[in-house]
Amino acid sequence: MTVLRWVPVVSLLAWVWLTCCHGLFWRTDRRLPPRRPEPSGPARRWPSVAVVVPARDEAEVLPVSLPSLLAQRYPGEVRVILVDDHSSDGTGALARGLAAGGWPLTVTTPPPLPDGWTGKLWALRHGVRLAGPVEYLLLTDADIAHRPGSLAALVGAAEQEGLDLVSQMARLRVVTRWERLIVPAFVYFFAQLYPFRWSNRPGARTAAAAGGCSLVRRDALERAGGVAAIRGAVIDDVSLARAVKRSGGRIWLGLADRVDSVRPYPRLGQLWRMVSRSAYAQLRHSPALLVGTVLGLALVYLVPPVATAAGLLGGRPAVAAAGAAAWALMAGTFAPMLRYYRLPVAGAVLLPFTALLYLLMTVDSAVQHWRGRGAAWKGRTYPRPQEG
Structure with missing residues (x-):
């Protein structure tokens, strides 16, 4: 009961920190700066x-x-x-x-x-x-x-x-x-x-x-x-x-x-290979980082909808409220990216499901590496750099 009560609170705090203190990563306004007017006089040479x-x-x-x-x-x-x-x-x-x-x-x-x-x-x-x-x-x-x-x-x-x-x-x-x-x-x-x-x-x-x-x-x-x-x-x-x-x-x-x-x-399989071929390399081929990433993804992305459903079904309004608040922050930070891609923002509520797919892709990336097929792309398989 104590774990069920506090895990969604930790997830909510994580989303408050991500939203406010993590470089405003969810903003989509990082674009090329607008060109300033050229000064009068001889036209400048453009570089090769x-x-x-x-x-x-x-x-x-x-x-x-x-x-x-x-x-x-x-x-x-x-x-x-x-x-x-x-x-x-x-x-x-x-x-x-x-x-x-x-x-x-x-x-x-x-x-x-x-x-x-x-x-x-x-x-x-x-x-x-x-x-x-x-x-x-x-x-x-x-x-x-x-x-x-x-x-x-x-x-x-x-x-x-x-x-x-x-x-x-x-x-x-x-x-x-x-x-x-x-x-x-x-x-x-x-x-x-x-x-x-x-x-x-x-x-x-x-x-x-x-x-x-x-x-x-x-x-x-x-x-x-x-x-x-x-x-x-x-x-x-x-x-x-x-x-x-x-x-x-x-x-x-x-x-x-x-x-x-x-x-x-x-197809899903093509997207799966695109992500999984480099996911474990992103974790520097570290089993410890893999475990930490899986737990982190679960806490941040999977706990909010699970806590919301469990709290509503089990008559625990505090648990449901914490889960729903974390889920709302998650969806709110994802909405700008959907707008950038000209997609309906209502799809932001599905981010936990997508995150679950990415979690499985990451685990699959590690499994493929352990089987000697990591970082495979277009007929080539690359070992971790220190083994190359």
């Missing part, structure tokens, strides 16, 4: 940019994403480098066929993958080397479509604010039922792990980026040790942000208005 796109078996999405890059209107010099990472579906040939018009496109293939590297980072390293002495590198995934003005907005923000890394969390697809249920929560949980305000604050320990769209100054990347400094990272975007920030660079992360992922995840 190389766009590097690692691609492995991406023939399904390239016809939508690649033309959006080649058609970007940008006042400076741009070249696009697509690194075909030994695809088996004709990705390279398809990319060459899409090259008519727009910015110059180079399609290349890296040498065979060496030990200690993830495929994406090995492809990025190859593309960065081919880029030459440009001032900025836009590292963007093959499934990311850029609306008109995206590149100019990224470079303008970096120049205007003196930023070394500007990253945007692409707006993911939410067409199917499972996408609508799981995708907004994915971004919400990411922001809870890495509050954008804390990440963007110079001197703060938190550092994060979104790998689908990251603009980095070439000299800042070199100061951070280059792509080789994070060569074995499965969660490469966060590792890149940490490396740049640790070397003295200024970073910025926010939600995107002009950058969209076009990759479909129509």
